Amino acid sequence: MDLNNIGFDSSMLMALQDMLDMYEEPVRHATSRSYLRDGKAMAATQADLKEYPNAYVFLVDMPGLKAYKIKVHIEDENMLVVYGERKQDKKEMVKYLKIERRFGKFLKRFVLAENADMDAISAIYQDGVLTVTVEKKYPPETKPRKTIEVRVGK
Numbered sequence: 001m002d003l004n005n006i007g008f009d010s011s012m013l014m015a016l017q018d019m020l021d022m023y024e025e026p027v028r029h030a031t032s033r034s035y036l037r038d039g040k041a042m043a044a045t046q047a048d049l050k051e052y053p054n055a056y057v058f059l060v061d062m063p064g065l066k067a068y069k070i071k072v073h074i075e076d077e078n079m080l081v082v083y084g085e086r087k088q089d090k091k092e093m094v095k096y097l098k099i100e101r102r103f104g105k106f107l108k109r110f111v112l113a114e115n116a117d118m119d120a121i122s123a124i125y126q127d128g129v130l131t132v133t134v135e136k137k138y139p140p141e142t143k144p145r146k147t148i149e150v151r152v153g154k
Helices: 010-022 030-044
Strands: 047-051 055-061 071-075 079-086 104-111 116-126 129-136
Touching (some): 055 079
Antiparallel strands (some): 047 055, 071 079, 116 129
């Protein structure tokens, strides 16, 4: 049902949505509220993961963001975190007839494999998709054992 078509003002709908986001679940601690918002952002952020012979590639949809507003970092030694936020311009004096595009946090967390090279990570943002490439590191090649001939001694 499109509430705008039955006489609701879009600014009133946005204010109502903001209030519902603030009080969507009764929680006792601010950290719990933050945890719930992060969970909601993670569920809403779309991502794909590809594995190539030499790298892992993460594709994260983050439409409408500027590249400088996207943060990529490593937490807890093996957790790749991708974060961004798209805010609605509330200063703009305009009446929305329909709102379908997503605003708010974009967040994804990925546990990296043991062979992920933490020193070889790159991120490129193009056409609303963030591509994070994590190179693989391989164990050092083992050298063949040197065989020592055992002789019979006197």
